[in-house]
Amino acid sequence: MSIFPWRQLSALGVLGINKRNADYISKYNPRHRYPLVDDKITSKAVAVRHGIPVPDLYGVIEIEHQIADLPALLHDKPSFVIKPARGCGGEGILIIDSRNTHEYICVNGYGYTVAGLSHHVSNILGGMYSLGGRPDMALIEYRVDFDSCFDGVSHRGVPDIRTLVFRGIPVMAMLRLPTRLSRGKANLHQGAVGVGIHMNHGTTRGGYWQGKPILHHPDTGNELSGITIPYWDDILCLNARCHDCTGMGFIGVDIVLDKNRGPLLLEVNARPGLSIQMANRTGLLPRIQFIESLANLPNSLQDRMMLAKSLA
């Protein structure tokens, strides 16, 4: 093995940002399809049209004036999520778990008055969380009732399953677990735990947190490996279908597990992060290059699922 770290990384098949951008994102993600994934209202509509299960949309706030209708829209909803339509990196998402007489209680324990919520929505509309600060819209949607399978390994927030889907084949997946540090968010750079998943049977292995390998959840102390993810086959199929409905070849698909409705598509990311490699302790390149070398990819969901399972 070479003494140069970059040669070693390359030999291990680690995908770097420059290569991701130049060789995969710019090649497989057509520019004109970006609005489809960048705008959550559009992507939700597309997903619904293709029969992909998503959290229900309660309402969209498009202009400042509509903020006044917020209490009316929310009066019968004990829990809900407010998110920017074009946010990125999980920023600007507010998850309300419950309410008392005058406050909405956020998943991280903060209380929001109606005025507080209105201000947040107003920030979203002003473009505070959108790429380039463009004016945006706010979505209010169903707050997923999480499947209890991750209760022992998540600190409040939204545990989700991020899968990297290349040319319609899921190539690598990780479970993202919120921590106290991430304040309920599931983004690794915000402090969530990434846990690698075996592609063929959907069981977890060790985790990765703040640049270090870990075996136990930093807040709950429960073991991270050996959890079997329910509906694994359904999740793989759902991932593959996201490729079909977005037409993008290199995406990160976020899926949450609802207690009643099973796997739901949360969002599709056209610029998936690379920490998934650290969580799985495997480089992405061998898998991606293998898929890239295949002249004909299987068409049926079943065959694609089998191909995905054969990768690990």
Next chain:
Amino acid sequence: MSINLHIKLLTSLLVITGLVVLWYKVTYLGLPLVPTTRADVWTIEARMEFKAYREVPVKLDLRVPRDPEGFIVVDENFVSGNYGLNIDDTGQDRKIQWAVRNTSGYQVLYYRLHLAPDEISITDSSPGEVAVPDVKPDQFPEYMASAITTLVTEVRTKSADNISFAREMLKRLNSGSPDSNVELLHQDVNRDEAWIIRIAGLLNQGNVPARLVRTLTLKDGLNHKSLTPWLEVHDGTHWVAISPWTGETGLPRDSMIWSRGDHDILQLSGGKNSRLEFSVGKHSLDMTVVAEQRARKLNSRMMEFSLMRLPVQTQNIYRILLMIPVGALLIVLLRNVVGVKTFGTFMPILIALAFRETELLWGLILFTSLISLGLLFRFYLEYLKLLLVPRLASVLIIVIMLMLAISVISYKLGFERGLSLALFPMVIITMSIERMSLVWEELGSTEAIKQGIGTLAVAALGYLLMSSHYIGHLVFTFPELLLIILAATLLLGRYTGYRLTELWRFRMALTWFK
């Protein structure tokens, strides 16, 4: 054709084009690669004085060199007062005519010429006729005729060609013990100039084209000098300067030919007591100015499109604008190869441009203090729950008030530097505050401070690069270097290797991954 091959071809084309233009400008036009290169420039001043007659039109003609060999005319000025000025190009030299209808008394006029030595020889054919000039037999008094015939015949037998004929003739004429023929020729001549005209006449009698030239000695600090007469003989292809006293070829040391032929340098009508004096000074001038003149002399198209043809104000803007690609390349390197995180893509470059006004240390201090104070206000405004655009506007107003306060206070305290703050781009500061506060809230203070330091570090580096006189000179004098910068940027656009920071990010992979 694969994309990578395409890019390689494109970048090589850009680099080759850039280098060829650069090479042409350096070798043929003599544009200097380093900003400190200066050329010695001779300033020659001809001072003419005379007494004008009352109520008579005055005309003064001065012969000046047209294209002095081995020199480039950098500039020339005329001090003409109320005189009308007219320049006549005779093909060999130029005649400047000052004219006025009515003047009187003591008059002084000046002609000033700035010459730079032309080290790069661009024409090997000397100016003037290339064909052998006709020899016009001079008129000599009759009593000299036999002496001249004898002399010419004797000299002819002892010579092989024009030059040796001239040398032999000069040896005879300057001999310490002249024979009677030579003494006769010397008789009615008392001035050097007249003597050289006579020599030229004698040579012409022998069918050797010869003429009087007037030279000027170029030596710093010369004053009240007149022109030195000299001799030129045609060797069949070229005019060759020969000392009329020793017969050696070449001009007097450190001198240039001012005019050729025996016509008067100064011609005056309508006045008397005309006098012509020369003074010579030497000073240094930016090479680029000289090169530009050389290009003009060469009729080079390249300099037609030079930035130096633009008005000075526009030039100054381009001096700054042309540094931006350099900064952009730095950003590309730092972001894609190193992996530094900054607020905004080109914001560090804009901050670096702002540092130009304040200099680095003060810039950093002022910028940091403004951002910190602005952030404090921003957090306070967050508590007020304002709409986004009004909040941004409020931050902008507060930033301007802070700048005002800093300027006024630093002026009171006697720090001149604080005043330059006014040129700081406040919109950039406002956006930085907004972005920083966002990152602060979303990703925590550590990340915000990390990115803030990253931005400042890139800005400081950018400033150091962009304030370099050397680089500034290079891109301004050779804008074709932008092609090379573009090529480098295009190549980096296809750089798919790891970023330096990724080596750190993925460092654990080296030990964990199978």
